[in-house]
Amino acid sequence: MKFFIDTANLAQIKEAHELGVLDGVTTNPTLMAKEGITGQDNVIAHYKAICEITDGDVSAEVIATTYDEIIVEGEALAKLHERIVVKVPMIKDGVRAIKYFTSKGIKTNCTLVFSAGQALLAAKAGATYVSPFIGRLDDISTDGLQLIEDIRLIYDNYGYETQILAASVRHAMHIINCAKLGSDVITGPLSAITALLKHPLTDNGLAQFLADHAKAAGK
Ligand code: G3P
Numbered sequence: 001m002k003f004f005i006d007t008a009n010l011a012q013i014k015e016a017h018e019l020g021v022l023d024g025v026t027t028n029p030t031l032m033a034k035e036g037i038t039g040q041d042n043v044i045a046h047y048k049a050i051c052e053i054t055d056g057d058v059s060a061e062v063i064a065t066t067y068d069e070i071i072v073e074g075e076a077l078a079k080l081h082e083r084i085v086v087k088v089p090m091i092k093d094g095v096r097a098i099k100y101f102t103s104k105g106i107k108t109n110c111t112l113v114f115s116a117g118q119a120l121l122a123a124k125a126g127a128t129y130v131s132p133f134i135g136r137l138d139d140i141s142t143d144g145l146q147l148i149e150d151i152r153l154i155y156d157n158y159g160y161e162t163q164i165l166a167a168s169v170r171h172a173m174h175i176i177n178c179a180k181l182g183s184d185v186i187t188g189p190l191s192a193i194t195a196l197l198k199h200p201l202t203d204n205g206l207a208q209f210l211a212d213h214a215k216a217a218g219k
Pocket residue numbers: 006026027028131133135136167168169187
């Protein structure tokens with residue numbers, strides 16, 4: 001399973017990369033704004049900076065919502081760097097645009113997916129990734145993980161190659177459950193990824209090993 005980090009924070013992207021487990025980065029307009037990145041030139045420079053840190057795919061989201069404008073914006077984003085994946089919202093013009101980008105060999109990430117039907121459309125359009133937002137479904141008392149299970153079943157039934165990119169992942173259990181369900185990718189904050197490291201028995205065991213080593217060495 002691939003681990004993407006869902007942030008535009010360069011320090012956190014570097015930290016995840018240095019951990020050696022980072023396979024890519026996802027961003028969105030909210031995450032860019034959170035880092036204070038505004039203005040087209042700054043946004044573009046920031047995408048390039050992210051691409052220099054990671055070896056993996058970097059999702060850059062279009063702001064346009066009409067077909068012609070999505071194509072212009074998406075093609076410009078794709079030209080920025082070979083690792084850029086054009087992130088397109090699950091709307092009618094977005095699906096059309098994904099089909100076009102696919103025909104041109106431009107990678108896409110279909111975002112804001114909340115149902116199996118939307119995921120089916122994204123796959124039929126040839127999206128490289130589909131992003132079901134599991135945390136936001138959980139937020140409204142709907143089972144986000146059930147959606148991952150449903151999409152996995154549908155994609156496997158027909159051999160769709162679109163990769164399931166579980167998004168809006170909030171914590172370690174989301175990651176573990178996505179792994180159990182066969183999600184191809186998860187994207188979440190650094191805190192969710194590093195939470196996988198933690199177990200009290202690991203901490204206690206290590207403390208004991210170090211104490212016994214020191215004792216045996218007469219320290
Ligand atoms: O990649 C989509 C993701 O950023 C949404 O996450 O936590 O805002 O629901 P969240």
